[in-house]
Structure formats: C-alpha cells, structure tokens
Amino acid sequence: MEEYEKNIVPHIEAIYDNFTPLEKTIADFFIHNEEKTDLSSKNVSKHLFVSEASLSRFAKKCGYKGYREFIFCYEQGGSTASRRPASDHIKMVLSDYQELLNKSYSLMDEDQIERIAEIISMKKRIYVYGKGSSGLAAMEMKLRFMRIGVTIEAITDVDIMKMNSVLLDSECAAIGISVSGRTEAVINSLKSAKKCGAAVILMTSHVEKRFQNFCDEIMLFAVKANLEEGKAISPQFPILVMVDMLYSRMLRMDYFRRETLHEYTLEVLEKDS
Structure with missing residues (x-):
C-alpha cells in the first residue's frame, strides 16, 4: 500500500x-x-x-x-499535534482515490475533450441527465458551467427527462451520466435526443455496442468495484474529475470572456450572501 x-x-x-x-x-x-x-x-x-x-x-x-x-x-513533515499514524482503512480510502485518479489519466482523451468542449460551446442549450449520485454530478456540472456563460440545465427527474424531449432540436446537446451505463431513463432520453437531431454525449464507465447507435461521443470515466453503491468513496468522484477536465478546456476557449463571466457570477453570489 x-x-x-x-x-x-x-x-x-x-x-x-x-x-x-x-x-x-x-x-x-x-x-x-x-x-x-x-x-x-x-x-x-x-x-x-x-x-x-x-x-x-x-x-x-x-x-x-x-x-x-x-x-x-x-x-x-509534522503537524501542530502529535498524531498517531493513519489507520489502514483511512489509507485504503486514499489509495482508492489515487487509483481512480490514475485510471482517469489513462482514460483521458484530449482530442475527445476538445470535441466535446466544442459541442458545448457551439450549442445554444445543453441538457444534462442523471439519476441518484449521477444526478448530483449533473447538478454540479450545471453550476460550474453556468458560471462561464453556458446555457445548461440539469434534469434528474425521470418524468421531466421524458417531457424535455419536446424541447430538443439540432441546436441542443444532451449529456447523459450513468456510472453503470444501464440507467434506462437516461439511455432512453439520449435516444430521444438523437431522434430530435441533438448532439448526444454519454458519460459512463461501461461501454456497450448499442451506445454507438445514438451517441456522438462516449466519454469514459474510471470505475472501481462497488463504486456504484458508494460504500467507501463517492461514486461522483470519477465523474467530477472528467467534468473538471471539460470545464478547464472550456475556460481556455474565449478565455477573457469566460473568466470575466466567472468572476462576475462570483461577485453576484457574494453580494446576495
């Protein structure tokens, strides 16, 4: 270890x-x-x-x-108080996070990140679908990307996912987040989005051949045994690592305007707090 x-x-x-x-x-x-x-x-x-x-x-x-x-x-390398060495289960959690970071680096495809960032930048409206912990990651993605001027909405309710299909067209992009790749509500929503002409991106840890029929991009994130159950570490972690990579790339596109928007939104939040 x-x-x-x-x-x-x-x-x-x-x-x-x-x-x-x-x-x-x-x-x-x-x-x-x-x-x-x-x-x-x-x-x-x-x-x-x-x-x-x-x-x-x-x-x-x-x-x-x-x-x-x-x-x-x-x-x-000490601290203010003498502390006993970290126990094995604490080291195990840290090792799991390190393993996921290493896997994330191995899976990272800079060309794909460039393509997806371009899609998000060019489309007028972005919808992110997710349930459970994936839904929480979708909400975090919405909050991050809103700050740099992206018109984005996170949808975590199954019925609203279905109703949202009527709003989609070629000027939209639909991003589905599913750790297992088997969240049917998310998968079906992406299929509907494709039929409406929207750009479709799936973020998942498991690839199935059927995804190629309706996805423009399949972005892989790291996975570990029992990650979906959230036993030791948050299942959102590897998702947010990839989201941060996208965010970093988006921030570099039209950097001055996006950085200005980011600073402005932070100022607004601070005024209201």
Whole structure:
C-alpha cells in the first residue's frame, strides 16, 4: 500500500486569511519553498526582510510554541499535534482515490475533450441527465458551467427527462451520466435526443455496442468495484474529475470572456450572501 506523508503546508493554507500582510509574506515563502536552504530564523529573516520576532509570532499563530518548533515540524513533515499514524482503512480510502485518479489519466482523451468542449460551446442549450449520485454530478456540472456563460440545465427527474424531449432540436446537446451505463431513463432520453437531431454525449464507465447507435461521443470515466453503491468513496468522484477536465478546456476557449463571466457570477453570489 502506498505511504502518505503529512506536511504542515495545508495547515498554513487553511489559516492563510487570518494572517497580517507581513505574515502572508512569510506564509507564501513556506508554502512555495522547494529549495533545501538554511531555514534558521536569522537566514529567513534576512531573506524576507522581516524581523526574527515576526517569524516567532507567525509560528505561534500557526499553533507552535515558537519558530524552532515550527521549522522542525516543517522540515520533518509534522503537524501542530502529535498524531498517531493513519489507520489502514483511512489509507485504503486514499489509495482508492489515487487509483481512480490514475485510471482517469489513462482514460483521458484530449482530442475527445476538445470535441466535446466544442459541442458545448457551439450549442445554444445543453441538457444534462442523471439519476441518484449521477444526478448530483449533473447538478454540479450545471453550476460550474453556468458560471462561464453556458446555457445548461440539469434534469434528474425521470418524468421531466421524458417531457424535455419536446424541447430538443439540432441546436441542443444532451449529456447523459450513468456510472453503470444501464440507467434506462437516461439511455432512453439520449435516444430521444438523437431522434430530435441533438448532439448526444454519454458519460459512463461501461461501454456497450448499442451506445454507438445514438451517441456522438462516449466519454469514459474510471470505475472501481462497488463504486456504484458508494460504500467507501463517492461514486461522483470519477465523474467530477472528467467534468473538471471539460470545464478547464472550456475556460481556455474565449478565455477573457469566460473568466470575466466567472468572476462576475462570483461577485453576484457574494453580494446576495
């Protein structure tokens, strides 16, 4: 089983907003430092043009008694408190996620991501179908892509999937999400979408020959035994990995406009919260 090492950088990042501007300068140094240099308080204070007292205050704000304890844990990969090693079941969960990431990389097809991103960009309306955990992934996809100007709707109710077919035409794209590839409500909706002239994309972990009859693109995501039951890890995880790859590609298309839209939607949400 792969060994996992802990370090204190995530802890520094977690409390970053609580730092003063001077402390953020110190935090940035330790977050991004990759060189094995002399990290004594005298050398770091000289390098950052800060006082040694500032380093001590920073270390205490991070939860340490002083800079000496902080730098010891930083170099050793420790944390603010002595913690017992992760148990086997925790390591197993992390290993499962790592396995799915490795499989996702193996399945990733950049040319296909380019084609699907082009479809989403060109079509006037996008509908994403999914049930259960796949439906939750469809909702997340809707929220992400709306922020960059895509007219997209997530449909998770079977009856609405059926009724939605009357809205489809050649200016639409229908994306179905099914881990098993056997969610008939989703599969049937994609068949109807194809008959209406819409572009059809299926995101699944299992390929069947029949899919080629009505799908323009079949995007594979990683799977692991018992993933669909959601026993140890979320079945949404490998789906969202692929969604993020699509999102990243979409963001690079007409980057300035999409980035502006993204920032604007975040500002609107912050005003209303």
